[in-house]
Amino acid sequence: MVEMLPSVLSVSVVASLQPGQVLERTLQLPLGATLADAVRASALLAPELPLQQWPTCGIWGKVMAPAQPLRDGDRVELYRPLTVDPKVARRERFARQGARAAGLFARPKAPL
Template sequence: MRVTVVYSPAPREVREWLLEVPAQATVSMALQASGLGIEFPDVDWKAAALGVWGRKASLAQPLREDDRIEVYRPLLVDPKLARRERFRKQGARAAGLFARKKK
């Protein structure tokens, strides 16, 4: 069975492994077969957030043919906080429904 493991160690940089795994393989087995832990020893993939095709997954989740396993990096900034800061810098009149439009 073919699966793909994807990891992005930095912004705009993506590493991808195409693997052949047994029919009853799990996410954990695919991550071990990918060599992710060898190439990126600082990543604790057992504690990292994981997904299969963008949906949250566990290490014990069984895989299907052509699944894409994604290993997510932790967020550096809370997205809600970043949006509030951008809005604060823009000002209330420059954004949203009440923005003053130039004619």
């Protein structure tokens, strides 16, 4: 039997442009489509935004170039820049909670 290859790719494009807001689009793209094609087709970014000003993009959690070809079932993700260094945020959270409430020094919870 001869297997028929699909003539289109089904991909999803996901973006969280603001905290607590997730936008997702499922697209049907022609074979040979790239990451940039998926982002443009999703209309999650302003169409006139030049490629150099796009947020970082990736596929399944790995940063990729806009020219990366897509495969069927890929999840294209748009990453917004970090506003706070994660190490600094952890230190601040630890300072707020205190040594007794976090990490190795936390008190065990009472059994129910």
